[in-house]
Amino acid sequence: MDTNLTKHNGFDAVIIGGGACGLFCAVQAGLLGKRTLILEKNKEPGAKILISGGGRCNYTNLNTSAQQFISANPHFCKSAFSQFTVEDTIDFFEAYGIRGKEKTLGQLFPENNKAKDIVKIFTDLCRDTGQEIWCDTDVKSIDKNSIGFKICFARNGREESIQTTKLVVATGGLPIAKMGATDFGLKVARQFGLAITQTAPALVPLTITGKEQQWYEQLSGSSIFCRVTCGEMSFEENILFTHWGLSGPAILQISSYWKPGMGIEIDLLPNENIMELIDKERKLNGKKQLLTLLANLYTRKFAEALMLLLPVEKNLASLSKVDLEEVEKVIHHFKTKPAGDKGYDKAEVMRGGVSTEELSSKTLEAKKVPGLFFGGECVDVTGWLGGYNFQWAWASGFVIAQHL
The missing domain is CATH 2.40.30.10 (Translation factors)
Structure with a gap:
């Protein structure tokens, strides 16, 4: 396969993982006039969004601050939350027809919509802004070279590869393996010499x-x-x-x-x-x-x-x-x-992940590996129950999109 496929298709970045962070990153990149390609292992994107909140999706929490997050560096998430606030989340979804209704303890659910409507907003925006989502795509390897990153994957029964200068790892954590959860993001981090904060099931x-x-x-x-x-x-x-x-x-x-x-x-x-x-x-x-x-x-x-x-x-x-x-x-x-x-099969999220010491809090780019970004659950930022982890997914996806 032509290793300059990215250049031919005009992709500014490849995003591995079509969950909350990956989708939002692609959407925000698209709104900035950039083009991204999402590689998603499942048959459809947004698997954990679809089951969240009993299918209703508790998409943020009005009380969000660094205090509701667990991390080896409790201050790390403050930069992302200042760049993309809860108010920004509310405004974004309202702009696309989803108005929030507060439940207990600041939890915000769609008033008249469901989780599938949130995923549809993302997929529609990806289509409208020229982002591509390749599902049923299993990434096999990532190699660093002089151009950037060569990603080898299996798709439609074929082994393919693609080249990119910017790579976003938004593959989530270990919970709920039956929905495609793996330790892929942690493996990528280790491959590039990045430290991992010890992981464990959380909200379990x-x-x-x-x-x-x-x-x-x-x-x-x-x-x-x-x-x-x-x-x-x-x-x-x-x-x-x-x-x-x-x-x-x-x-x-x-x-x-x-x-x-x-x-x-x-x-x-x-x-x-x-x-x-x-x-x-x-x-x-x-x-x-x-x-x-x-x-x-x-x-x-x-x-x-x-x-x-x-x-x-x-x-x-x-x-x-x-x-x-x-x-x-x-x-x-x-x-x-x-x-x-x-265990992870019953846990809602993973505690620990890619060490925040390895990432820029302002961009979420790996300090040792220019062009490599980590966002969402695979990073050592774990929120409380009640929409906090979605707010981290949106904020980290937004931050990364600004630097693709």
Whole structure:
């Protein structure tokens, strides 16, 4: 194949990965009058966009700042977020007919549209601005030469190659292999001598094993609003008990900070004081069972499960000082030590990735390899649950597009 194919087709850059970052990068490049080529392994672009938010796509968060992101360098993402803000995201989508509606905690969903409409905006803009998307394309190798980068790939049953002076790696992270997730971006970084910050599943359910597991199994399906703490981080949202452990928004959030061997603490009643409630009820009706009080605070199923941990059959008047201390401990300081997590297949994102020390925060170009850019999830910038990772995808794609 002609190694000057890029020159003949007028491509300013090749983007590997047709997910959120890759698509947005191509769109922004197109709006600047540049031409890019996206090489996408899946049959269609935007696979993770399409399943996000139950098919509705929580496309940004109004509260976005560097504080909601995990990175070895917590300041790294500030430059990208100053170049492409949440307001810019809102304006972009509104310009193409998608108006946002705020849900809980600043999460912004399309008011009358779905995730497929967001992907359609991108593919339509790519078509209209002359960007090309080659799907079912499996990149086999990348070689640096005097011209730039030679990319060899398989497409339509044929081995082909293409030459480019600018290369964007936006291949995502390791979660959800069945949707095409691989460690491709990390391999490219290592190939060019770039450091990798240790990776792990993030926004992922946690597992409980051993003698405690049976207790969690009986509560499978129960959801409770809690405050979950691990180290110095806390999140107040629902947790979900499952037959294998814990899930739900608060657990997914804390999982990004949890590491094997660490315990977590759960306040099962974060906005009230159980001691004050018991004292108040005692004065009204000391004969009321602790079980009855707990059943008014939680589901009957959960209150009965606490039988194994508390003297729930005692009436309030007969609770001893030791009993009360145990109630306070279980309700406000419930401790558990997860055995592990559910892995990349159940994780929403990857923690870690290409080290931010290797990239310019202003351009996302590799300092050691001119013309090579990394964006999106494969970079060591990991957001909280609730649209933050999409905002990073849009911002990093925008930043890269300015320098192609």
